[in-house]
Amino acid sequence: MTDKTPTSRRNFLKGSIAAGGALAATPALAAGDPAITEVQPWANQLGEGVDVAPYGMPSKYEAHVRRRDVPWLTADPVSSVNFTPLHELDGVITPNGLCFERHHGGTADIDPAKYRLMINGLVEKELVFTLQDLKRFPRQNRAYFLECAANSGMEWRGAQLNGCQFTHGMIHNVIYTGVSLRTILEQAGVKTNGKWVMPEGADASAMTRSIPIEKALDDCLVAFAMNGEALRPEQGYPVRLVVPGWEGNMWVKWLRRIEVGDMPWHHREETSKYTDLMANGKARRFTWEMDAKSVITNPSPQAPITHGKGHTIITGVAWSGRGTIKEVHVTTDGGRNWHQARIDGPSWDKSMHRFYYEFDWDGSPLLLQSRAVDSTGYVQPTKNELRAVRGENSIYHNNGIQTWHINEKGEAENVEIS
Amino acid sequence: MTDKTPTSRRNFLKGSIAAGGALAATPALAAGDPAITEVQPWANQLGEGVDVAPYGMPSKYEAHVRRRDVPWLTADPVSSVNFTPLHELDGVITPNGLCFERHHGGTADIDPAKYRLMINGLVEKELVFTLQDLKRFPRQNRAYFLECAANSGMEWRGAQLNGCQFTHGMIHNVIYTGVSLRTILEQAGVKTNGKWVMPEGADASAMTRSIPIEKALDDCLVAFAMNGEALRPEQGYPVRLVVPGWEGNMWVKWLRRIEVGDMPWHHREETSKYTDLMANGKARRFTWEMDAKSVITNPSPQAPITHGKGHTIITGVAWSGRGTIKEVHVTTDGGRNWHQARIDGPSWDKSMHRFYYEFDWDGSPLLLQSRAVDSTGYVQPTKNELRAVRGENSIYHNNGIQTWHINEKGEAENVEIS
Structure with missing residues (x-):
């Protein structure tokens, strides 16, 4: 590796800024450029007022900035996936409307007044919370990436999809507001033989995964807001699990139940799927962390x-x-x-x-x-x-x-x- | 002031978590609660697929989370204001669709291909940039609040508006991506007698303000993205000025020109407006900073x-x-x-x-x-x-x-x- 030293890099930047000055001399900007010499329509008339959109949307000139799917990738459009347009974004926050979606039974349409979260299994006291109950525990605000374990999966056998939206777009990064899962579990009281938890989704796929108790008591969140506002429907409205650094499939959306057990459940999404088949025909059982x-x-x-x-x-x-x-x-x-x-x-x-x-x-x-x-x-x-x-x-x-x-x-x- | 010590506060929190356990015993959650015992419709059928919204929107149950105006506050709806629903948000980021709007001539509808930024006045070389030119300078990502100087203005003479959306909602907080204004000004070369800059908007109101050169060369940004995506139309698409910590009126939207001068311009928005009339009938000239x-x-x-x-x-x-x-x-x-x-x-x-x-x-x-x-x-x-x-x-x-x-x-x- 031949990294430039910080000093030489600073000089390089300085030089490139100076070069940037020449940008202003491109032909489009010659004298007589009508974008400069003529009054533009937007300066000549009143624009739209504030009542146009109570919830604002991007400019019509940004219509190409959108989630996209790959039609041949999954057979059934209601149990499918689309991708974040990473090539159109800057900074570190993914806008909520552009966070990729992955459903296993479509987006659940949940009435928040009828939302319940049950804690059961190896606990001292089984509990059920309403959404308002959850919001009465101390809240945390934390930014985390969520990456699907299958992100870049089609590229394993060679370069295939022509765009980072498709090769790497099963990721988003938002700031969550929620309650520590540890706080919720402490309400119920985990029994000494409680070594695993199983979050379950309220959608038609009833997504389940096994999570070791150490992770559940560490940094997981029961989240109800993303980037300042309520979770979006396709991201688990009204409540999802946040499992920082671990594969997105474990971040159960439309969270309705958390069972505490003494061993992993080995359900569908951690056996036939979300395991890694090795060259010798055996599969790696759990690969939770997403590497750098x-x-x-x-x-x-x-x-x-x-x-x-x-x-x-x-x-x-x-x-x-x-x-x-x-x-x-x-x-x-x-x-x-x-x-x-x-x-x-x-x-x-x-x-x-x-x-x-x-x-x-x-x-x-x-x-x-x-x-x-x-x-x-x-x-x-x-x-x-x-x-x-x-x-x-x-x-x-x-x-x-x-x-x-x-x-x-x-x-x-x-x-x-x- | 009788602040609790950090230790006693921790004890207090611990006590309140224990009390939270009792939340689960509210009548709505008694045995037989149909939200628990009955299969809910969202668990019984496939939900909507990923092609429903290429750019996603909030849940229909969140339709009340919206910007609102106060009809009697301004006479003309196209030169008006609406307010951020602070009471519906959590964390520190304001979602782009909920950032309050303040227009003086409505939202300019600017074709980014025809966008130009001119630098003129007391500079060595007058310059014009396209949007693509601006994006070729080194970019920064910074979070800043923008507060209108008139935020809470109706409350000066007594409690009036019944809701923090109206009393305090002329504020938003987003992460901007942009180029340092200093970098842009260095391209043009500010002459030694250049002591002030005047940003000008491309909208019908041609908003102008005077900014001292010290601030212009400090932390101001020429920004083209907010919370990861392009600026929203009502926030200055495609380019706005960011003037950290200073009153929102100075953050000129739809930025088309920056003039360098040797004294402030005393234009409309810094004389008849955005000055503070004191008890003796005199006005404070410049009150740029927004206090805590x-x-x-x-x-x-x-x-x-x-x-x-x-x-x-x-x-x-x-x-x-x-x-x-x-x-x-x-x-x-x-x-x-x-x-x-x-x-x-x-x-x-x-x-x-x-x-x-x-x-x-x-x-x-x-x-x-x-x-x-x-x-x-x-x-x-x-x-x-x-x-x-x-x-x-x-x-x-x-x-x-x-x-x-x-x-x-x-x-x-x-x-x-x-």
Whole structure:
């Protein structure tokens, strides 16, 4: 690795800012540009007033910023998935309307007045809470990424989907408001032989997963708000479980029941699914943590470089289920030289980080990659390094390094370097 | 002040958690509650699939969570204002769709392809940028509150509007992505006699304000994204100015031009408006900073206590244009006894903070107030303390302590304590 020193990077940035001044001399901005010389329609007439949208929506010019599905990926549209448009976002927060959806029985339409959460099993006292009951316990506000274990799953056997929305878009990052699961369990009193909990969803799929009691008593939240407002229906309204750093399937939505038991349940979603088939035909039983991962969101296949050569901003996101992101490295030549990216914005535990790498593009083809290092020192591996350990059968937990090929026109393509 | 010590507060919280267990024994949750014993419709049928909303919206049960205006407050609906529903929110982030709007000529409908930003006046080189040009400079991600100088303005002469949405809802708090204004000005090269800048809006009102060069070169942003996505139309799409900690009127939306000058311009919005008329008939010329302020959002007139006596959570928000919030104090008896509230969630400079105060309500009437102390040591004053200094004529910059009277039924009313 040939990281530039912080000093040389600062000089580089300074130089690129100076180059930026030349941006103002592009042909579109020559004297006579009607966008400057003519009064524009929006300056010539009153705009729409405040009563247009009691709940506001994005500009009509941003209609392309949307969740998208991949029609051939799942057979039944009501038990399907769509993807977050990572290439259209900046910063670290995913807007609620753009958080990817994954349903196993469609979005449950729950009347909050009829919502109940039951705690049962190996507890001193079985309990049932209304939504208002839950809101009377001390609340916490915490930002966490939620990544589906199958994110990048289609890429395990080779570059396939042409856009980071599809290769990496089964992730979102929001600030939750909720009550500690520990507080709720303490109300019921976990018996000494209570070693596991099983959250259950109230939707038609009745999603269930097994969670060890240590995690349940650590940092899990029973959450009722995201990014300041009530959970969205497709994210579990009115209540979901938050299991920081662990695979999204465990973050049970439309949470209706938590059972305490003395062993894992081995239900459908932790046996036939959400296990990793190894080369020898055996499956890894539980792989809860999401390892450190990153992806360059711009440029990428859905977001080519359109300004031609010159000062160029590479940006992307990185996250780890084991802590914060300490460093992100970026290469433009397929890994021969690595440069330290600048992380800007909040650096929270088990939350998405934003990175930038600025450079002067000479217009020649690029092989772009990013590589995350988390606070435990773990370094994001290549896909081939993962395959060497886990074989070719995996779908889940692909945190390998992503490569984008950029051609002379600035167009990007999903490729692999062998 | 009779703050409890941190130790006694922890004991208090522990006690209240134990009391919370009794919540599960409310009559609605007795054996036979059909919400528990009967299969609910949402568990019995597939829900809606992922193609329903490419850009998601809140639950139909949350339709009451919306911006609201006060019809009699402004004559013309296209040059009007609406208010953030603070009583419906939690945490520190305001969702983009709920950020209050204030227009002086309606929402400009700007085609981003035709967007231009001009820098002119006392600069070495006048420049024009496209939106893409701006995005090629190094980006920053920063959370800031934006408060209209007129927030709480109707309350200056006495308790008037019955709801914190109306008394305090001209504020929002989002994470911006943008470019440092300093970077943009350095491209043009500010001449030595350039001491002020004048941002100008592209909307029909052509909003202009004067900003001293020291602030312009400090922490201002030329922002193009909020909470991860493009700015909303009513918040200045595609580009607005961010002037951290200073009155919202200066955060020019639909930013089209920044002129550098050697003295302030004294335009309409800093002379006839956004100045403070004192008791002697003279006006304070510039009052840019927003002083420390807080408000209890729950309970409040739009959000009464509905669960009866017992464990009760008081929550609210606090902010300061001069730094972070160090402490928030809450009183339930009109200021005879003050208790230290718990601040939970991010504590960023010039950004909204969330506080909670938990107590056991005995069902008797309350006089609720909150009081913010910022990182400079400044203590939020009472309204009467403000009036003693500024007289009765003010509208802007009312950061006085708000009082809610809670009756035996849990209903809240806007009152003042003389």
